[in-house]
Amino acid sequence: MTTSVVQQIKERMKNITHFELLFTDVLGREKSMSITEQEIWEIIEEGQGFDGSSIQGFVRLHESDLMADVRFRSFRVLPANLSTNGHEIGIFFCDIKTTDGKPFIGDPRYRLKRALRKAKRRGFDFYVGPELEFFIFQDDKTPMALDKGGYFDAVRSAIVHEAVDTLKQIGIHVECSHHEVAPSQYEIDVKYADALTMADQVMLIKRVLKTTALKHDRYVTFLPKPIFSENGSGMHTHMSLFKKGHNAFFSARHPMNLSLTARRFMAGILKYVPDFTLITNQLVNSYKRLVPGYEAPCYVSWGRRNRSSLVRVPGYRQGKEKATRIELRSPDPATNPYLAFAVMLEAGLAGIDEGLRLQAPIEKNIFEMSVKERKRLHITMLPGSLQEAIALGASSRFLKTALGSHILGALLNNKRHEWEDYRTHVSKWEIEHQMPRT
Numbered sequence: 001m002t003t004s005v006v007q008q009i010k011e012r013m014k015n016i017t018h019f020e021l022l023f024t025d026v027l028g029r030e031k032s033m034s035i036t037e038q039e040i041w042e043i044i045e046e047g048q049g050f051d052g053s054s055i056q057g058f059v060r061l062h063e064s065d066l067m068a069d070v071r072f073r074s075f076r077v078l079p080a081n082l083s084t085n086g087h088e089i090g091i092f093f094c095d096i097k098t099t100d101g102k103p104f105i106g107d108p109r110y111r112l113k114r115a116l117r118k119a120k121r122r123g124f125d126f127y128v129g130p131e132l133e134f135f136i137f138q139d140d141k142t143p144m145a146l147d148k149g150g151y152f153d154a155v156r157s158a159i160v161h162e163a164v165d166t167l168k169q170i171g172i173h174v175e176c177s178h179h180e181v182a183p184s185q186y187e188i189d190v191k192y193a194d195a196l197t198m199a200d201q202v203m204l205i206k207r208v209l210k211t212t213a214l215k216h217d218r219y220v221t222f223l224p225k226p227i228f229s230e231n232g233s234g235m236h237t238h239m240s241l242f243k244k245g246h247n248a249f250f251s252a253r254h255p256m257n258l259s260l261t262a263r264r265f266m267a268g269i270l271k272y273v274p275d276f277t278l279i280t281n282q283l284v285n286s287y288k289r290l291v292p293g294y295e296a297p298c299y300v301s302w303g304r305r306n307r308s309s310l311v312r313v314p315g316y317r318q319g320k321e322k323a324t325r326i327e328l329r330s331p332d333p334a335t336n337p338y339l340a341f342a343v344m345l346e347a348g349l350a351g352i353d354e355g356l357r358l359q360a361p362i363e364k365n366i367f368e369m370s371v372k373e374r375k376r377l378h379i380t381m382l383p384g385s386l387q388e389a390i391a392l393g394a395s396s397r398f399l400k401t402a403l404g405s406h407i408l409g410a411l412l413n414n415k416r417h418e419w420e421d422y423r424t425h426v427s428k429w430e431i432e433h434q435m436p437r438t
Contacts, residue, residue: 012077012090013037019090021048021068022203024108026410027282028336030203033068040090044070047097066104068094074200076170081162082211093200105406108338112196115342115402119349124241124248126345129192129325132205132333133233135184135226136160137219143226145183146218155179159220160186163212170208172201181295182230192238192325195341202337222333224281225288232289232296235333238314239344240325241265250324256304256313257324263358266311266326268351269344270300270358273310273330276343276402277383278393278415280331284386284422289332292367297329300380301362308366310382330382339403346402386419 019035021043033050035043047067074093080086096107103110119126136159137143149155157179164174173191180187188209190201206222213220225232241248241261249262258266281290290298295307302311312327331340350356359378366379383389390412393399400408 012075013040016077016088016090018083018087019092021070021092021094023068023094023096024203024336024338026106026108026336026339026407027414028108028203028334028339030207044072044092048094049099065099067097067099067101069097070094076204079166079169081215082166082208091204093203105404106410108336108342108407109196109199111403111407112199112338112342112345115345115349116194116196119241119345122349122352123243124349125243126195126341127192127240127242128195128198128341128344129190129238130198130202130331130337131187131189131234131236131238132202132222133180133185133187133235134209134333135182135221135223135233136186136213137184137221137226140219140221143221145227145230147179148183149179150183151179151181157186159209159213159216159218160188162215163209164188166208166212167205170204172204180231180233182227182232185231185233192240195345199337199341206333224283224286224332224334226285228288231294233333234289234296234329235331235335235340236327236329237331237340237344238325238327239348241348247322247324249326250321257321258313261352262324262326264351264354264356265348266302266351267356267358268347268349268354269311269326269328270302271356272343272347272350272396272398273300273328274380274382274392275396275399276347276393277330278386278389278399278411279343279403280328280335280340281382281389282336282386282411282415283332283334284418286332286334287383287385287389290330290382290384298382298384299366299374300382301366301377302326302358303361303363306361306363306365309362313361339407343399343402347398350398386415386422390415390419 017037019040021033021035023031025031033048047069049065049067070092071094076091078089078091080088083089095109096104098104116126136146147155160177164177167174174188175191176189178187209220249259250257251259289296292298297310301309303309304313310330314327383392394412
């Protein structure tokens with residue numbers, strides 16, 4: 001860390017009395033510790049100890065001590081309107097380490113950094129640009145639409161506008177925000193960034209949106225499918241590899257301007273996406289979104305303009321070579337962004353390493369195809385339920401390599417309990433539809 005960088009941050013920290021150290025558990029839930037200005041510099045130097053046995057997927061009771069290692073360059077200042085006491089808050093993202101200073105293998109941020117280092121050894125930098133969709137409701141118990149807007153309708157939301165202004169204040173480049181297809185549904189798109197920075201930003205975007213909504217006595221949810229018969233919320237993720245400052249996905253000689261690297265990367269995504277769907281779509285509710293008829297992809301295929309495809313290649317514009325990218329449309333915003341970006345990158349790199357061949361694109365509406373036609377075109381499906389995703393993830397050599405046995409084991413354990421709770425729950429639908437017949 002250069003002296004000038006330290007001085008800049010010290011200058012920004014002058015009037016801040018409270019700081020937060022942030023990290024996530026394996027499910028992507030935000031965890032934080034509040035620190036006073038008297039303690040912050042010592043903690044920056046030495047880290048902050050905590051009990052890891054109480055964090056989902058971290059450690060067992062008899063091996064509980066862990067350290068939050070402050071990442072100095074992640075520093076941001078949250079404005080006063082996001083705090084309960086009306087003061088600015090300084091925040092740092094942390095890497096989790098063991099007491100002897102080694103990276104903790106159960107830390108999702110470490111897992112992403114490990115994948116990024118793997119890409120770096122091949123000369124690549126990995127950039128992503130997610131589109132976060134979400135609903136705004138009255139509260140967390142009533143998924144009732146507050147407007148009748150549709151896609152790009154001129155419905156004004158004070159919550160979204162205020163949240164976008166706040167995101168700009170803390171250095172997050174918002175490219176666009178708009179109303180989505182479903183009533184009360186919105187989307188925020190941010191400019192692409194390196195995957196680690198973006199994972200941190202996704203966590204902050206969620207926090208800013210939820211906090212802003214609460215100020216307006218409203219509730220923001222990233223649940224993938226809160227309203228039956230309406231479109232669900234996705235987190236379409238645009239991605240590309242750069243090499244020495246140039247987009248490694250671009251090729252002027254290819255009809256779609258896709259390099260061999262891009263085509264093999266995409267082939268890796270398509271090969272391993274059934275395995276990693278457990279990560280990008282981790283809730284029971286996630287699979288209520290991944291069904292035909294609601295724009296969410298459920299068939300493993302790719303195309304250029306085909307929005308029924310799982311992977312889409314946005315159109316290339318002359319002079320915009322850096323914008324060449326692929327878009328994975330299956331992830332939802334309930335995912336842990338650190339693990340999601342890690343498995344996407346690992347799958348793409350596997351496609352490059354294995355020299356996978358990309359099949360021809362599908363440009364017809366897959367939802368309208370017959371089973372026979374999909375079979376002829378070798379179009380397979382994503383897992384249809386959390387139970388199927390668990391089974392695929394548990395048997396996946398790829399996923400164990402990408403995440404490590406610690407994180408994968410913790411996720412599988414949590415998700416098996418979730419599925420069992422769901423499987424044995426008696427729902428309102430069963431009472432309404434089946435009790436009168438029996």
